[in-house]
Amino acid sequence: EVQLVESGGGLVQPGGSLRLSCAASGFTFSSYSMNWVRQAPGKGLEWVSYISSSSNTIYYADSVKGRFTISRDNAKNSLYLQMNSLRAEDTAVYYCARPRYCGGGSCNFDYWGQGTLVAVSS
Amino acid sequence: EIVLTQSPGTLSLSPGERATLSCRASQSISSSLAWYQQKPGQAPRLLIYGASSRATGIPDRFSGSGSGTDFTLTISRLEPEDFAVYYCQQYGTSPPTFGPGTHVDIK
Numbered sequence: 145e146v147q148l149v150e151s152g153g154g155l156v157q158p159g160g161s162l163r164l165s166c167a168a169s170g171f172t173f174s175s176y177s178m179n180w181v182r183q184a185p186g187k188g189l190e191w192v193s194y195i196s197s198s199s200n201t202i203y204y205a206d207s208v209k210g211r212f213t214i215s216r217d218n219a220k221n222s223l224y225l226q227m228n229s230l231r232a233e234d235t236a237v238y239y240c241a242r243p244r245y246c247g248g249g250s251c252n253f254d255y256w257g258q259g260t261l262v263a264v265s266s
Numbered sequence: 267e268i269v270l271t272q273s274p275g276t277l278s279l280s281p282g283e284r285a286t287l288s289c290r291a292s293q294s295i296s297s298s299l300a301w302y303q304q305k306p307g308q309a310p311r312l313l314i315y316g317a318s319s320r321a322t323g324i325p326d327r328f329s330g331s332g333s334g335t336d337f338t339l340t341i342s343r344l345e346p347e348d349f350a351v352y353y354c355q356q357y358g359t360s361p362p363t364f365g366p367g368t369h370v371d372i373k
Contacts, residue, residue, distance in 0.1 A: 189302075189310065189353055189364040205361055239309055244321070250360040252300040254321060256309035 146170040146255045148240050153260030160230050160264070166223040166240030166257055174218035177201075177246050179253065180225050182236035192238070193225065194249050203249045208234075230264045237261050268292050268356050270365035278373040285341040287368045289354035294334045298358030301330055301339045304367075305350045313352075314339065344370070 152164040166178070180192040193214040194203040202214055213226040223240050237259040243251035269292040279285055289299065297317040302310035312321040314330035317337055327342040341348055349372050354365040 188366050189355070191362045191364070203360060244312065244315060245357070247298070247357065248360055250298075250357040250362045252312065252315050252355060252357045252362075253302075253310075254312045254315075256311075258309055 148257035272365035295358030
């Protein structure tokens with residue numbers, strides 16, 4: 145059974161940093177690209193970042209470019225999101241998502257974690 | 267960036283009725299469109315990909331159609347568990363983008 149379990153969320157002050165993790169199991173993690181998608185409270189879904197299976201290709205949404213860094217450790221079946229210079233508008237539930245299909249780094253998603261809440265507030 | 271527009275914003279229907287949800291893209295995405303269902307406190311669930319292919323385990327009362335810029339998700343007969351928010355998503359070009367969602371609630 146495919147499982148994605150996020151962790152690392154919490155309350156952080158504006159300008160602060162947080163590192164999210166996603167532990168994957170039930171599939172060959174190293175064969176899949178992975179993504180982060182977020183959802184602000186009561187709002188819709190927003191794609192955040194993409195990383196290819198070998199980490200060779202990485203994309204970011206314009207809203208997080210230069211502040212967030214996606215990475216992975218295939219030996220540990222884990223995906224990460226380092227978030228720096230956090231803003232109030234980064235407050236959201238962050239999901240890691242496994243693609244069913246990707247074309248040019250743009251994917252649809254067939255498995256999602258349960259999400260981890262990041263709250264940016266003073 | 268491709269903008270997706272969903273209509274209506276809210277659809278109030280009774281169990282057993284047919285639901286028709288629309289999604290329009292700001293430019294052609296061929297058939298690179300997916301539909302997701304999300305219930306409160308849960309992650310989204312993939313229903314449809316490639317505009318019309320049902321994902322694994324999705325009941326056949328869910329169907330998708332369309333190509334280019336205009337797409338439709340149809341739920342033939344609403345079951346109680348179908349009342350939720352539905353999002354369309356395009357993956358034809360980067361960045362992938364989502365529509366604002368359609369709330370399907372009980373009338």
